[in-house]
Amino acid sequence: xxxxxxALDAGTSCVKAALVRRNLEVVSSAExxxxxxxxxxxxxxxxQDSEAWWAAAVGASKQLTRPEGALVTLIALSGQMQSTxxxxxxxxxxxxxxxxxxxxxxxxxxxIAETHATVAASLENYKGAVSILPKLRWLLAHAPxxxxxxxxxxxxxxxxxxxxxxxxxxLTDPTNASTTGLLQRHAPAAAWATEPLASAGVPAALxxxxxxxxxxxxxxxxxxxxxxxxxxxxxLGGGSVDFLEWRTSCxxxxxxxxxxxxxxxxxxxxxxxxxxxxxxxxxxxxxMVRRAAGGAAPHAPRAFSVRNPTDDGVIYAVPMTTAxxxxxxxxxxxxxxLGEHAALAAFNAEADRAPAxxxxxxxxxxxxxxxxxxxxxxxxxxxxxxxxxxxxxxxxRAVLEGICLAVRSLAALLPPEELLPPLPPLPLVxxxxxxxxxxxxxxxxxxxxxxxxAGAAHVPAIxxxxxxLEAVGVKVAAAAAGTAGRxxxxxxxxxxxxxxPRAHHASLYDAAYxxxxxxxPALKETFVASPSLQRAARSxxxxxxxxLVPRRDLPP
Numbered sequence: 382x383x384x385x386x387x388a389l390d391a392g393t394s395c396v397k398a399a400l401v402r403r404n405l406e407v408v409s410s411a412e413x414x415x416x417x418x419x420x421x422x423x424x425x426x427x428x429q430d431s432e433a434w435w436a437a438a439v440g441a442s443k444q445l446t447r448p449e450g451a452l453v454t455l456i457a458l459s460g461q462m463q464s465t466x467x468x469x470x471x472x473x474x475x476x477x478x479x480x481x482x483x484x485x486x487x488x489x490x491x492x493i494a495e496t497h498a499t500v501a502a503s504l505e506n507y508k509g510a511v512s513i514l515p516k517l518r519w520l521l522a523h524a525p526x527x528x529x530x531x532x533x534x535x536x537x538x539x540x541x542x543x544x545x546x547x548x549x550x551x552l553t554d555p556t557n558a559s560t561t562g563l564l565q566r567h568a569p570a571a572a573w574a575t576e577p578l579a580s581a582g583v584p585a586a587l588x589x590x591x592x593x594x595x596x597x598x599x600x601x602x603x604x605x606x607x608x609x610x611x612x613x614x615x616x617l618g619g620g621s622v623d624f625l626e627w628r629t630s631c632x633x634x635x636x637x638x639x640x641x642x643x644x645x646x647x648x649x650x651x652x653x654x655x656x657x658x659x660x661x662x663x664x665x666x667x668x669m670v671r672r673a674a675g676g677a678a679p680h681a682p683r684a685f686s687v688r689n690p691t692d693d694g695v696i697y698a699v700p701m702t703t704a705x706x707x708x709x710x711x712x713x714x715x716x717x718x719l720g721e722h723a724a725l726a727a728f729n730a731e732a733d734r735a736p737a738x739x740x741x742x743x744x745x746x747x748x749x750x751x752x753x754x755x756x757x758x759x760x761x762x763x764x765x766x767x768x769x770x771x772x773x774x775x776x777x778r779a780v781l782e783g784i785c786l787a788v789r790s791l792a793a794l795l796p797p798e799e800l801l802p803p804l805p806p807l808p809l810v811x812x813x814x815x816x817x818x819x820x821x822x823x824x825x826x827x828x829x830x831x832x833x834x835a836g837a838a839h840v841p842a843i844x845x846x847x848x849x850l851e852a853v854g855v856k857v858a859a860a861a862a863g864t865a866g867r868x869x870x871x872x873x874x875x876x877x878x879x880x881x882p883r884a885h886h887a888s889l890y891d892a893a894y895x896x897x898x899x900x901x902p903a904l905k906e907t908f909v910a911s912p913s914l915q916r917a918a919r920s921x922x923x924x925x926x927x928x929l930v931p932r933r934d935l936p937p
Contacts, residue, residue, distance in 0.1 A: 704784055
């Protein structure tokens with residue numbers, strides 16, 4: 382009898398499900414789409430229906446093909462981080478989930494900066510309006526009835542899925558917790574900053590709803606009967622006699638980690654020689670793993686310093702709010718009559734026909750504001766240099782080049798890599814890595830070899846499966862602890878794709894990068910003065926929004 386792991390990765394655009402063997406080979410995968418985040422009627426809003434996360438998780442799981450005779454004995458989770466979701470005592474959501482990119486709480490963030498600056502400075506990875514503290518104060522002001530009825534507070538999509546799968550057990554993980562802006566800075570172990578939060582106006586009852594922070598074996602719980610029935614025998618396997626009793630006694634659920642953590646584990650397993658990688662999904666980031674060691678921490682003040690789910694060292698990450706979301710947006714405009722996969726194929730074909738550099742056309746990929754390298758919820762995407770000679774191909778390629786130039790601006794904010802030249806290939810993971818045009822463009826923009834591991838879109842699921850196996854005593858994620866170790870497990874699933882930088886494009890993209898870095902400073906005041914933001918500024922729900930934009934500069 383073969384035992385399998387059901388890995389669920391609840392992202393922004395879809396929930397992915399995969400059946401994974403103990404050697405981390407993916408034997409079947411599927412996904413169920415989610416509706417794009419809505420603004421909820423608020424400037425800067427980005428929210429989703431958490432019920433859709435659970436429905437998509439079940440729907441994607443039921444599309445999987447389980448090998449005959451195999452049984453699912455472990456469920457592993459990954460998901461989008463830094464959500465804010467109030468739950469009733471029975472686990473039912475009382476509000477939509479306010480996502481990581483939601484910046485509606487600008488007024489509350491400005492008040493915290495003015496009256497509780499020392500509190501904000503004491504919190505790990507506090508980033509203003511997109512952090513959870515201002516959103517809690519926003520909920521207190523705008524949804525007091527929901528706060529009064531709440532008994533629990535979920536902070537990520539996998540927090541919610543874990544609760545549904547385990548009949549109400551609510552946890553979060555150290556990686557996700559360290560992105561929320563609710564932890565005490567420099568604390569050796571992840572613990573909520575209860576006293577600073579209370580002094581910043583969060584009632585004790587609401588602070589008390591923050592979930593326990595667990596990882597490893599402490600983040601395991603048995604599968605609940607309702608969840609077992611929802612998934613059913615087709616997904617889990619086993620005989621029909623006493624199915625629910627048998628499944629709930631044999632299947633364990635592991636909370637896993639936020640997608641940054643699981644993706645990092647999966648990427649380091651896929652490319653064991655790497656310490657830095659790029660993830661491009663709906664959102665994106667550039668991340669670096671540093672093992673625990675004595676001495677001063679690297680100087681990277683504008684990067685998130687996030688707790689590693691392997692409990693060994695730190696992940697330095699610099700996020701971009703919208704990466705592949707820009708592609709999805711333009712596909713919807715230019716190829717609306719096609720299905721999702723056909724539209725993506727058409728998009729990439731058009732981009733491949735356009736010249737490198739797009740004849741000077743630039744795209745700023747700040748579709749939903751940005752967190753790094755600038756912190757401005759008002760920033761927006763735009764084409765610059767669009768002329769009558771531009772084609773659909775120019776626009777498609779400019780979007781891909783804009784994402785790659787943004788990645789270059791993020792990489793500049795990380796500490797130097799602890800490797801002697803020549804640097805190893807840079808892994809590119811996430812669904813956007815399936816675009817050969819983008820991967821080659823990234824190699825050219827960075828002038829560094831790019832490697833896209835086989836199954837790059839499954840890397841978060843593989844990382845979640847590895848963490849779950851380690852939680853039950855199977856030591857498979859050791860290679861994720863650093864840059865040295867055995868060859869990446871994922872490479873055994875097929876051939877990785879490699880993209881060599883073309884030296885003759887170096888000067889072209891160096892010049893494009895300098896122009897790209899000048900776009901936001903030149904357009905900042907234009908973004909603030911846009912009519913939609915001016916209407917928001919006059920709204921009684923968001924007075925003075927236009928005056929709250931912090932000044933930031935792109936790196937040189």
